[in-house]
Amino acid sequence: MxxxxxxxxxxxxxxxxxxxxxxxxxxxxxxxxxxxxLLLAGQADMKNVVRIARKGADGNRSNVSVKLCPPSYLHPAMKKSSSA
Incomplete structure (x- = not known):
């Protein structure tokens, strides 16, 4: 997140x-x-990584974006901490 x-x-x-x-x-x-x-629609499974970010203030119901990433995805900040 x-x-x-x-x-x-x-x-x-x-x-x-x-x-x-x-x-x-x-x-x-x-x-x-x-x-x-996403899970109920069959678009995701337990192998996916969920990326949660803030969207711009565009008047949508939700200003939080939930996106699926491949299992190999690792947020850049996590890459830094895992390499230490």
């Missing part, structure tokens, strides 16, 4: 009245449901 997506979820997952409870709802709406839809 890219930092921009984390920041989006944090920003949309906090409510002054209920605290961080809203983050569970934000994660379900923006991550869990899109991944489940």
């Amino acid at each position: 890219e930092r921009s997506a984390v920041d989006f979820l944090i920003g949309n997952g906090f409510d002054k009245r209920y605290g961080a409870r809203a983050i569970k709802r934000a994660m379900k709406q923006h991550i869990e449901l899109p991944v489940a839809e």
Whole structure:
């Protein structure tokens, strides 16, 4: 998950009245449901890597992008940490 997506979820997952409870709802709406839809549609399996990033503020329902990557995909930041 890219930092921009984390920041989006944090920003949309906090409510002054209920605290961080809203983050569970934000994660379900923006991550869990899109991944489940991909699995149910047969477009993904357990071998795929899911890349989660922030999309531009374009007025869509979700500003988080969930994309499938091949099993060999490794985010550039992860490559740096795994080579150390």
